[in-house]
Amino acid sequence: MNINKPYEEYKISKIPYINQIPKGWIEYPFYAIAYVKSVTKNVDEELLSVFLNKGVIKYNQSTGTQVHKPSQDLSNYQLVESGDLVLNNQQAWRGSVGVSKYRGIVSPAYYVFSLSNLINPKFGNYLFRDAVMVNQFVLSSKGVGSIQRNLYYPFLKRVRVLLPPLDEQDQIVKYLDFQLAKINKFIKSKKKLISILKEKKQAVVNEAVTKGLNPNVKMKPSGVDWLGEIPEHWEIKPLRQLLKPVSVKNRADLPLLSVVREKGVMLRSEMSKEENHNFIPDDLSGYKVVDIGQFAMNKMKAWQGSYGVSSYNGIVSPAYYIFNLFFDNKEYFHYAIRSKVYVNFFYQASDGIRIGQWDLSLNKMKDIPFFIPPEEEQSEIVQYIPHEFKRIEDSISKLQQEIDLITEYRTRLISDVVTGKVDVRDIEITEELEEIDIDEIEEDFNDNEEVVDSEECEV
Structure with missing residues (x-):
C-alpha cells in the first residue's frame, strides 16, 4: 500500500502557510476548541515543565539545568490535568507547548487550556507541536528579547486549528505511534553505537598511556592493584x-x-x-x-x-x-x-x-x-591517538548523519499526516508492533544531549 497517498479531495485553507486541506476536515478558531483555565492553590501536586521537543514532562525527569527554578511559594501555580494543553507564554513561538498526559502544576507564566472533546489528546499533542500551529504562535507573539516573545491571547484565540473527524484522529495517532516507535528504536540503536564508539576513544587513550603500543613488551607491576601492569622499561x-x-x-x-x-x-x-x-x-x-x-x-x-x-x-x-x-x-x-x-x-x-x-x-x-614511557614512545603515542580518534570520529559522524536524516524525516512525517498531506485511514497496523512501549522510546529519543536540542524553558 502506498503510505504517501494523498486524499482524494481537498479544499482551500485559511491557515497561514497551508494552501489546502482534506475536504472532510474542519478549521476551528482556537477559542472554540481550547478553553482558558487557571486553577491555583494546589501546592501538593507534582511539578510539571515544558521542554522544547519534549512537550509536557515531570519536572523531576528534566535535566536539572533549568535557568528558571520553581518558586518557593507554589500557591499561584496552575493545575494541569491529563489532556490539558500547556503553552509557555514566552516560548510557544519556538514550539514549547504540549498536551499533558500528567496531572500536576505549572508556572503562573504558562497558559493552560482544557480541550474540546472534538480532539483526541494524543492527536492534539502531535498537532500543537507541529509547524502548522507553531507558525501561528509566532504570528500571535510579540518580541521582548532575543529569544522571548510574549504570546497574546487576543491574537491566539483567532489561531486556526485543523481537525479531522475523531475516528480519523484515532487512526492518525495509531499510525504515528507505530511509525515513530520504529524510527525512535532506530535512533536509539544508533545512539547506543555512538556511545560505544565514544567509550572506545577513551579505551584507545587508556590502553596507550598505561600499556604502550607494543603488545609484546615485557611488563611489570604498576604498584596500583586496580591498574595492573605497565611496560617494564617505563x-x-x-x-x-x-x-x-x-x-x-x-x-x-x-x-x-x-x-x-x-x-x-x-x-x-x-x-x-x-x-x-x-x-x-x-x-x-x-x-x-x-x-x-x-x-x-x-x-x-x-x-x-x-x-x-x-x-x-x-x-x-x-x-x-x-x-x-x-x-x-x-x-x-x-x-x-x-x-x-x-x-x-x-x-x-x-x-x-x-x-x-x-x-x-x-x-x-x-x-x-x-x-x-621513553620520549620516542611518547611521540609515537601522540601520533597514534589522533589517528585512531579520526577513524572513530568518522564512524560517529556517519551515524550522526543517519540520525539527523531520520530525525528530519520524523518531523516531516508528523507534519504531513496531521495536516492532511498524506492519507493514512486505510493503513493497517499490526498488533505485534502496537505493543512497543512508545512512551519509553519517545523519552529516550528526546533526551539526547548529542543530537537533539532539548533546551528547557521556564518552569
Whole structure:
C-alpha cells in the first residue's frame, strides 16, 4: 500500500502557510476548541515543565539545568490535568507547548487550556507541536528579547486549528505511534553505537598511556592493584615531581578561561551555552592567571576530569589549582592525565562536600603516580591517538548523519499526516508492533544531549 497517498479531495485553507486541506476536515478558531483555565492553590501536586521537543514532562525527569527554578511559594501555580494543553507564554513561538498526559502544576507564566472533546489528546499533542500551529504562535507573539516573545491571547484565540473527524484522529495517532516507535528504536540503536564508539576513544587513550603500543613488551607491576601492569622499561614518578603549584593575581587584559570536561581548557567566549553555565561575578580580582603550557584544574570537579594543559593565556576562577608543568612533551602529558586512569586517581584523592562537588586534596594529589614511557614512545603515542580518534570520529559522524536524516524525516512525517498531506485511514497496523512501549522510546529519543536540542524553558 502506498503510505504517501494523498486524499482524494481537498479544499482551500485559511491557515497561514497551508494552501489546502482534506475536504472532510474542519478549521476551528482556537477559542472554540481550547478553553482558558487557571486553577491555583494546589501546592501538593507534582511539578510539571515544558521542554522544547519534549512537550509536557515531570519536572523531576528534566535535566536539572533549568535557568528558571520553581518558586518557593507554589500557591499561584496552575493545575494541569491529563489532556490539558500547556503553552509557555514566552516560548510557544519556538514550539514549547504540549498536551499533558500528567496531572500536576505549572508556572503562573504558562497558559493552560482544557480541550474540546472534538480532539483526541494524543492527536492534539502531535498537532500543537507541529509547524502548522507553531507558525501561528509566532504570528500571535510579540518580541521582548532575543529569544522571548510574549504570546497574546487576543491574537491566539483567532489561531486556526485543523481537525479531522475523531475516528480519523484515532487512526492518525495509531499510525504515528507505530511509525515513530520504529524510527525512535532506530535512533536509539544508533545512539547506543555512538556511545560505544565514544567509550572506545577513551579505551584507545587508556590502553596507550598505561600499556604502550607494543603488545609484546615485557611488563611489570604498576604498584596500583586496580591498574595492573605497565611496560617494564617505563618510569614512575609522583605528580609532585612534575607539577608545581603557582598563583598569580588577576590581570584585567586577559580573557576568561574555563575547563570543559570533554575538551580541557577553553576560552569562555568560545564555549557553547551548555558548557558555559557557571556564574561569573562582577569582581574578578580573585581570579588566577593561567599561561600557555600550564596545567589548570578545577579542584571541585577534578574527579570528573575538569582539567588540562592550557593552550591559552587567560584567567580562571579562584577554585582552580594552577601548576607549572615540568614535562617536555606536554601533548603526551595532556592525553595521559585526561585519561580515565588519572580521573580515577583524582576521584580517589577528592572528598565530597556537596552534590556534584568534591574537593581535591592537594597533598593526596602530589602522591599520584605518573607512568612515563621513553620520549620516542611518547611521540609515537601522540601520533597514534589522533589517528585512531579520526577513524572513530568518522564512524560517529556517519551515524550522526543517519540520525539527523531520520530525525528530519520524523518531523516531516508528523507534519504531513496531521495536516492532511498524506492519507493514512486505510493503513493497517499490526498488533505485534502496537505493543512497543512508545512512551519509553519517545523519552529516550528526546533526551539526547548529542543530537537533539532539548533546551528547557521556564518552569
